Amino acid sequence: MADGPDVETVWNNFDALNTPADHPSRDEQDTFYLENGDLMRCHTSPVQVRYMMEHKPPVRIISPGRCYRRDTPDATHSANFHQVEGLYVDENVSLADLKGTLSYFAKELMGPDVKIRFRPHFFPFTEPSVEVDFTCHVCNGKGCRVCKNSGWIEILGAGMVDPHVFESVEYDANRVSGFAFGMGIERITMILFGIHDIRNLYENDVRFLSQF
Numbered sequence: 001m002a003d004g005p006d007v008e009t010v011w012n013n014f015d016a017l018n019t020p021a022d023h024p025s026r027d028e029q030d031t032f033y034l035e036n037g038d039l040m041r042c043h044t045s046p047v048q049v050r051y052m053m054e055h056k057p058p059v060r061i062i063s064p065g066r067c068y069r070r071d072t073p074d075a076t077h078s079a080n081f082h083q084v085e086g087l088y089v090d091e092n093v094s095l096a097d098l099k100g101t102l103s104y105f106a107k108e109l110m111g112p113d114v115k116i117r118f119r120p121h122f123f124p125f126t127e128p129s130v131e132v133d134f135t136c137h138v139c140n141g142k143g144c145r146v147c148k149n150s151g152w153i154e155i156l157g158a159g160m161v162d163p164h165v166f167e168s169v170e171y172d173a174n175r176v177s178g179f180a181f182g183m184g185i186e187r188i189t190m191i192l193f194g195i196h197d198i199r200n201l202y203e204n205d206v207r208f209l210s211q212f
């Protein structure tokens with residue numbers, strides 16, 4: 001279990017994670033910057049950077065934490081939320097290891113019959129990158145209102161660590177490879193419990209909270 005501070009440097013939050021200088025997530029519209037030039041981390045991924053800077057591979061960490069974005073609060077957006085990040089770096093780590101690990105996690109969370117699928121995606125810090133869907137927990141993949149008749153629900157993002165990230169932390173990208181994944185705790189909670197408004201989780205209404 002690895003931890004990091006909520007206030008981060010731009011380098012840890014963006015540069016070391018291969019995020020281009022003109023990437024929209026760096027914009028002041030999206031990220032809270034402090035007067036000294038630091039920022040409120042917009043994901044838990046800088047913990048990967050901190051951990052790899054201080055430890056030689058192999059690395060196996062999980063990192064839960066609070067994140068901040070300049071989103072206007074609505075039913076699905078909150079200016080602060082929580083992620084869980086995972087990182088595995090060693091020799092010969094493959095996309096199959098990622099899929100096996102996430103499949104195990106899916107079964108632990110949803111039950112033994114759940115299936116997962118990868119869809120191609122883009123994140124600056126992984127290559128290739130995938131979005132990961134689980135079969136719908138309401139209809140078991142048959143199609144229903146909750147999954148918009150697709151049978152699948154998007155749960156998290158993942159991918160193989162981009163070699164540029166390894167360069168940032170002075171790992172030898174020719175010797176090691178790794179996978180990383182990140183997921184939103186509120187998002188998964190809302191899916192599992194059928195909660196339609198993320199603000200319910202933060203309003204401290206005892207009538208709501210006492211159901212859990």
Ligand SMILES: [Zn+2]
Pocket residue numbers: 136137138139140141142143144145146147148149151152
């Ligand atoms: Zn469904």
